[in-house]
Amino acid sequence: MMSNFASPDEIRTLLSSAMSDMYRKEVPQYGALLELVKEVNGEVLAADHDLKCAMTRAGEIDRLDVERHGAIRLGTAEELATIRRLFAVMGMHPVGYYDLSGAGTPVHATAFRPIDDASLRRNPFRVFTSLLRLDLIEDEALRARAEHLLRRRAIFTPRTLVLIDLSERQGGLAQPEAEEFVCEALETFRWHRKSPVDHETYQALHDAHRLIADVVCFKGPHINHLTPRTLDIDAVQRRMPAKGISPKEVIEGPPRRQCPILLRQTSFKALEEPIEFVAAEGEASVSTHTARFGEIEQRGVALTPEGRRVYDTLLARFLASPPKPYDEALELAFAAFPDDVGTLHAQGLAYFRYEPTTQGKAAPRDAVEGQPLEKLIAAGFLRLAPIIYEDFLPVSAAGIFQSNLGSAPRQSYDVASSRVAFEAALGASVHDEFKLYAETEAASLRDALAELGR
Ligand code: OOG
Numbered sequence: 001m002m003s004n005f006a007s008p009d010e011i012r013t014l015l016s017s018a019m020s021d022m023y024r025k026e027v028p029q030y031g032a033l034l035e036l037v038k039e040v041n042g043e044v045l046a047a048d049h050d051l052k053c054a055m056t057r058a059g060e061i062d063r064l065d066v067e068r069h070g071a072i073r074l075g076t077a078e079e080l081a082t083i084r085r086l087f088a089v090m091g092m093h094p095v096g097y098y099d100l101s102g103a104g105t106p107v108h109a110t111a112f113r114p115i116d117d118a119s120l121r122r123n124p125f126r127v128f129t130s131l132l133r134l135d136l137i138e139d140e141a142l143r144a145r146a147e148h149l150l151r152r153r154a155i156f157t158p159r160t161l162v163l164i165d166l167s168e169r170q171g172g173l174a175q176p177e178a179e180e181f182v183c184e185a186l187e188t189f190r191w192h193r194k195s196p197v198d199h200e201t202y203q204a205l206h207d208a209h210r211l212i213a214d215v216v217c218f219k220g221p222h223i224n225h226l227t228p229r230t231l232d233i234d235a236v237q238r239r240m241p242a243k244g245i246s247p248k249e250v251i252e253g254p255p256r257r258q259c260p261i262l263l264r265q266t267s268f269k270a271l272e273e274p275i276e277f278v279a280a281e282g283e284a285s286v287s288t289h290t291a292r293f294g295e296i297e298q299r300g301v302a303l304t305p306e307g308r309r310v311y312d313t314l315l316a317r318f319l320a321s322p323p324k325p326y327d328e329a330l331e332l333a334f335a336a337f338p339d340d341v342g343t344l345h346a347q348g349l350a351y352f353r354y355e356p357t358t359q360g361k362a363a364p365r366d367a368v369e370g371q372p373l374e375k376l377i378a379a380g381f382l383r384l385a386p387i388i389y390e391d392f393l394p395v396s397a398a399g400i401f402q403s404n405l406g407s408a409p410r411q412s413y414d415v416a417s418s419r420v421a422f423e424a425a426l427g428a429s430v431h432d433e434f435k436l437y438a439e440t441e442a443a444s445l446r447d448a449l450a451e452l453g454r
């Protein structure tokens with residue numbers, strides 16, 4: 001049967017762009033942030049010709065303007081399982097397991113994102129998706145109340161569910177179905193000013209943990225931020241105040257580097273927004289809630305398990321007692337981490353794509369045949385290009401949660417990490433991000449060597 005289905009890549013792009021438009025209307029500061037990021041990215045690319053060429057070769061220039069990640073928080077296993085099916089329609093799959101309970105946040109999470117190279121190139125839209133761990137509410141009556149409220153809500157429109165089913169049965173959606181799907185699915189992520197609960201219940205859940213109230217007291221999992229990718233996070237951070245945006249004090253993640261690694265992020269404070277709670281005799285009582293915030297990110301090369309181990313060790317050591325000034329001290333703490341492509345590659349700390357150079361393609365057969373990889377690189381026949389990190393960092397995510405919840409770091413929950421329970425709720429296992437990067441690297445090596453005629 002000939003397929004005339006809309007491609008999942010196209011559906012994802014439609015939805016992420018619709019979501020961006022919706023969020024821009026809901027949170028005006030988001031629009032200001034996008035302008036600032038665009039301005040800085042333009043300046044960086046104009047000033048750094050090599051970076052521009054490298055990003056063009058890697059197909060990253062085209063995706064830069066549409067590249068976003070968002071986050072939602074879900075309340076039940078059923079919601080998580082259905083959101084997995086919803087994201088699958090758009091070619092987004094669960095990658096990685098993040099346990100944030102150790103950081104005092106009663107959730108665990110995964111990131112839905114495209115996993116193959118061509119789709120990532122087209123639009124790498126990612127949604128960090130947390131599941132509330134109700135088992136961490138100590139008060140039994142309160143936990144039962146939360147469970148009851150969650151059971152009662154329906155976060156998907158009936159038509160969304162029909163279209164997900166249809167897509168699974170047919171193996172895709174025709175163009176008009178895809179467009180309808182995007183409109184319907186968008187409803188799940190919308191902000192609701194009216195809460196279906198009374199203020200007293202809200203307050204009780206809020207006192208147990210602000211995050212619990214944010215999930216349980218709302219009709220759906222409002223998208224709580226949409227993050228554009230910048231090529232110079234320090235510059236954007238510096239210029240935020242002039243645009244009326246106040247960022248949090250420090251940038252999460254690794255320090256600024258010649259060869260950027262992983263992911264650096266900073267956010268600005270959540271908005272205080274009016275909410276109408278249910279009151280006696282159908283009247284509404286208006287109070288406020290903070291949930292939605294702004295964030296920017298800069299992405300660098302993905303690290304191998306060994307590189308990640310070194311990163312985690314250095315960061316943990318630094319965060320145990322972060323000296324001031326933070327930025328310089330962090331740079332110093334990472335002095336031992338190699339900061340050039342050659343060493344990162346030679347020591348197996350990061351993932352790279354192999355690109356045959358013009359010189360390599362013109363080289364005589366015996367100059368490439370049987371030569372070890374390092375020789376081909378040293379001879380300039382193969383060039384290394386960083387494979388960009390497409391995922392998240394648990395320590396950074398915990399910092400982001402904490403700063404936008406406005407709370408001081410809490411005591412960590414003393415519970416076992418629960419990946420098995422998470423995957424049972426999800427109805428699938430999560431992809432291993434290291435495996436995905438390693439496969440991309442291996443495939444690029446195969447192609448490069450074939451092109452060199454080896
Ligand atoms: C998600 C916070 C995590 C990130 O970029 O690490 C996150 C949330 O607050 O729901 O988005």
Ligand code: NI
Pocket residue numbers: 069070071128225227295400
């Ligand atoms: Ni984020």
